[in-house]
Amino acid sequence: MSIFKKVAVTAVIVTVTNLSGFGLGPVYAQITVEVAGVGSNQIPIAIAGFSDEALSPQQVTSIIKDDLGRSGYFKIIDANVALNENSPINFGDWKAKGAYALVVGSVQSLADGRFDVRYKLLDTVKSSTLSGFSQTTPPSRVRLAGHRIADDIYEKLTGVRGIFSTRIAYVTKAGAEYRLEVADADGQGPIPALRSSEPIISPAWSPDGTKVAYVSFEKRKPVILVQNLITGDRTEVANFKGNNSAPAWSPDGSKLAVALSRDGQTQIFTVSASGGNLQKLTSSSSIDTEPQYSADGQSIYFLSDRSGGPQIYKMSASGGDPKRVTFTGSYNITPRISPDGKTLAYISRRDGKFQLYVLDLASGQELRVSDTTRDESPSFSPNGRYIMYATDSGRRGELAVVSIDGKVKYKLPVQAGDFREPTWGPFMK
Structure with a gap:
């Protein structure tokens, strides 16, 4: 099986492997901000x-x-x-x-x-x-x-709305315990939303900021749940045969786009945010995964190997013929679309490095914005000016932020440990 197929079919397992490491006591450091050319x-x-x-x-x-x-x-x-x-x-x-x-x-x-x-x-x-x-x-x-x-x-x-009072969520591992934590956008004040002896991956904020969808292995297989952050109540929304992975909210919060292997090959589906009303959007002989809604809810970006290698495609939110979006590089994964719908962020593997790129969808101009080499899980700030992502530092994961022009870079001073899969929450009313 190719590397891409291992990532696409069992993405959750690959990500879990990245969570190896352990958390230590709270140790915070000052943020060092690198500003170039501004x-x-x-x-x-x-x-x-x-x-x-x-x-x-x-x-x-x-x-x-x-x-x-x-x-x-x-x-x-x-x-x-x-x-x-x-x-x-x-x-x-x-x-x-x-x-x-x-x-x-x-x-x-x-x-x-x-x-x-x-x-x-x-x-x-x-x-x-x-x-x-x-x-x-x-x-x-x-x-x-x-x-x-x-x-x-x-x-x-x-003239642009600030994002300092927004929140982030991420996954960390301390000893044998996995935690889904919610913190301020600067990484301070972390609060565990969920503790588990089994891996937690792929967290995604609801548009109103009251819930988080994620994949849990508590049932010894990947299952998608939605958790209310206010009450702690959890709803199982996808527990089908095979892998249930990569939840992404529709802009109105009514449903989730998900990747399921229930029929064999991993394909894109939608499901109600409360469970039920399952609809299949892709039926290809390829692996289709990592769906993401556009800001207007009219389109879904996703990852597919239908061209022979992992590339990003776009289709109508109701399905239909997809169009390829990324053409530079032979390995482009994890699409994330900016709140204004103008910029696509993704991880590209080039010369053995996994780095964060952004693509101006109107001009087709591509820009590498990270200078780290083992990047994953990009997430736009709600004002679209910054992207948070996870990157390896030695044998542990760190959370980093970069502006969409690549000129401002910093890492969050979260407590020592292994941090993965950040997701930036929405503006709160």
Whole structure:
């Protein structure tokens, strides 16, 4: 059997092999951000210390600085002063320091134990207020308040919605235990959604961010389940003969595209998100797997070896004749489509390296965006500007992020262990 067939027919088993390794105690490191060729386009911004934030369990100022610095779009100017939202501002002084914008705020401790987090974004060039708001939050959500402020700053200054308050999910292994974990987009605050002595693979967020679909081996075979992250309830949606793998949500959250080998060769099907209403979309003599819906729900991208090697194809969401999408390279797998439908991300094997590529679907221009060599499982941020993926570092997996132009790169400072199959959650309402 060819390498591709091993991946396609028993993709879940190959991925499980990659999960070898073990988790250690929580050890976090600073994020090192590599930014290439965007310096002149970075927005200079000063972030003053929020007054009274020493009373808070989390330093809001540090959270905002880390978020904006990690994005690659901002040059952080050290303010060296604490200023609240009502402090008098000498805009000329801040312009002289090179700051185009200034962030000020405060964190006030309330009698009921909550915190009132207030912030204001100032335009130093026009000497005006660009934005500002206040949030009342329990101690456990002060970090989220900081992320939301960073989101607002990012959107007001770039015109694109920020992703700092979104969440990610991924699979990790600690000893003999597999965990599906949910964390902040910066890798902090991980919470186990599922613990199992059997492998968990292929997690995928529902469009509303309340559920995750994944493949579990608890029944000694790959079975697709949907888990409600709020209640913990699980629904078995695909447990057919053979392999049940690669769940991908439709944009409206009503169904999943899946890869099943129930009829022998692995093919693409759809199934209701609550189970049932199974429909077969491909009936080829080839292996068809790894389906992904387009953002508008009208098409499905998938992997097939019908051309003799693994390539990415596109078909109508109701089935029909597929069209080949990737032509450069002889081994292209794991298609992921951007939220705006303009960019396709995938893993390509070239010269023995498995690396992350993006393809502009309008122009056909391809770009390699990773400089690591054992990459897997790309996932777009909900604003489409970044891609998270897993990559090997020695004998363990790490989570990395790269901008779609390849100019901003960093790895998440998750606790030591083996991390695989990240999936970036949607914007939350």
